[in-house]
Amino acid sequence: EKTAKLLLDHYANVNAIDKRGRYPHQMTHGQLRVKLLARWAKAQYDELLKQGTVRPEQVKVCFIGSPKAGKTTLAVVLTGKGTLPGEEDRTAGIDVIVVDIPEAGGRLAFYDTAGHAIFHNTHSLFFSGTCIIFAYVVDTSLKKEEILEDAVYFLAFVKSARSIEDPTPHVIFFGSRGEKGKKSKKAMCYQVIDVLKEKFGDSFEIYKDPIILDCRDESSEDIHVAKTVFAEIKGKCIAGASEVPSVCQKMRQDVLPLLRRQRNEIQAGLFMAKDDLREFVRGSVSEVLIGELFDRLLSYLEDGGEIVDLSDEVILEVQWLCSNVMAPAMSDRYFPIHAVGNANGIATIEDLGHALQLFSKVHCTPPIRREEAIKILRRLRLCFPLKDQPNVYQFPTLIEESQREEMWQKEAHKLVYVGRRVQCESEIEIIAPAVFLLIQSMMAERQDMVVDIWKGGMKALKVTEDADEIPIEALIEIADERRAITAIDVIVRGPPYSEGKCKKLVDELVFEVMQAKDERSPGTSVIISLLSYNQISRHKQNPVSYLQAEIESARFRDGVVRATNSKVAMYDHLIKLLAVENDHVILIPSEIYTEICNLMDLTIDGSQAWTTVGELLGLDRAKLQRYWISNCRSAKRMMDDWRRCLDATTPRLVRALETIDRADILDVLKETVS
Helix, strand or coil, X not given: CHHHHHHHHCCCCCCCCCCCCCCHHHCCCHHHHHHHHHHHHHHHHHHHHHCCEECCCCEEEEEECCCCCCHHHHHHHHHCCCCCCCCCCCCCCEEEEEEEEHHHCEEEEEEEECCCHHHHHHHHHHCCCCCEEEEEEEECCCCHHHHHHHHHHHHHHHHHHCCCCCCCXXXXXXXXXXXXXXXXXXXXXXXXXXXXXXXXHHHCEECCCCEECCCCCCCCHHHHHHHHHHHHHHHHHHHHCCCEECHHHHHHHHHHHHHHXXXXXXXXXXXXXXXXXXXXXXXXXXXXXXXXXXXXXXXXXXXXXXXXXECCEEECCHHHHHHHHHHHHHCCCCCHHHHHCCCCCEEEHHHHHHHHHHHHHHHCCCCCCHHHHHHHHHHCCCCEEECCEEEEEECHHHCCCCCCHHHHCCCCCCCEEEEEEEEECCCCCCECHHHHHHHHHHHHCCCCEEEEEECCEEEEEXXXXXXXXXXXXXXXXXXXXXXXXXXXXXXXXXXXXXXXXXXXXHHHHHHHHHHHHHHHCCCCCEEEEEECHHHHCCCCCCCCEECHHHHHHHHHHHCCCCCCCCCCCHHHHHHHHHXXXXXXXXXXXXXXXXXXXXXXXXXXXXXXXXXXXXXHCCCCHHHHHHHHHHCCCHHHHHHHHHHCCCCCCHHHHHHHHHCCCCHHHHHHHHHHHC
């Protein structure tokens, strides 16, 4: 083994084969096999790159905007496919139209997204990637303030769904119903664009000119202008995309259509395990499609709107997922939940099968098996089975019932209340709608909880082994009633002796909320604050949230934070249970926080010094290495992750920075603390 390692370190030929045609990695095991396999795959990948590379040919165009803004009409006129919608027609989920438009730069995959809120729960699945253009469509008959509010919401929605590694997306501003008063409407839209650029900064590349048009006028000069703009921006997207081996193009052109046909013929569906897809591709295209090359292939196909990558599974056709699976399960036109007025969002597998058959009959498409549809819907966290009824499912997106008043009233035996709020850091941040859906599904499937779910919230009762013990319970709910989710409250209460258990559970649930946020809303920056006594001790009324710094400041002024209920010194409990001992938590203003991150990034070089700082802050060494390797706003990513930790205090940051002698950052930080 030592000899093999020595040869490998000196670039031994890992492509050598013996008389029986075996490679070195096939004749060893353990860690050496892994190392050989990685080196072999890298060598094969480099060889494929020498044989020719390609850039993406197809770019996704996502139409976003409110209902009846004109998205579908514009997509139909631009592509020349489909029929113009009527006044009462509306898109169910997402319609995908792949078309080759020479004037618009060639192949484009148009994603016509539904504007109705119920469908926003799944839109974020399709907003990631490198080669993507967002076409924001708004009705210009609205007032400027209404247009601005609408645009801020949708851009914040897009921002929430994209991770920090994704490149800056391009946005085109379309104003519909612009046939009258076009000049004044265009001037108004210019003003809106200026405000959006100021608010979002470098988060978006917004095209300089708005396109004001009548979406139904196919011969309009504005339609030609729109196609020209698409061609210009598509060129920029492709120029910025990574090159991949030309074998990826062969996969898109030949192998993927073949696989779809084969699975349709045997009615196997277009949802398959990623390992099965890897084996099929290896047998059809290249034996070396493992490791980095397979990952690059999937990214290439997903960027072009060909597939949906779900970690362990792959959807082989986006239109099939949107139209044949999600639309029947979420549209009030087909799903019996809507027809019978089921406020709890509960349906049987037979109900879903009926909806799938009806959809198939209306649209003349091959029916999908209900078992496969349920599997996909559960994988997307759009439903979950009831614990005592395996063939009965609850669909959180379809729940209409609001919180019942008796769900969270004062109870004499519940004297311990602990609460936290996960809230957006700024006005241009929102938490993607899919996050709360994921939280509800995750909680419902926990075996140690009995959960009651309603629209925008849930109550979870912790199961206890002792029947006489008073259980502790949790309330998780959206903290505001606005269009966008900007905060989620986590409240735990229990009997007087349960302080430690309540503290442990609230930390556990906040961690799950953060996990859901990172999975479905990776682009959202949040902070965690303590909830006021008024908010957590009674039924939801006028929610108020206090940051740890404010509570500490009040204690410093007069030595105590007084509770509003004479029965319980609530804040004494809060400080005791949630404050970090001997450390005062100082809220760093956002502009100072940004300055600190920028100062860090100026000298980031992956050195041991920064690894030391990260470890002193309690971050994992492997994660720190990934920050520096990515070389993209590394300090911002490190600090964002650290701020989510429960022990993220300003003094701890000061002590960590002192170890590497960064006086410039310490001066800024200490001035803020003082």
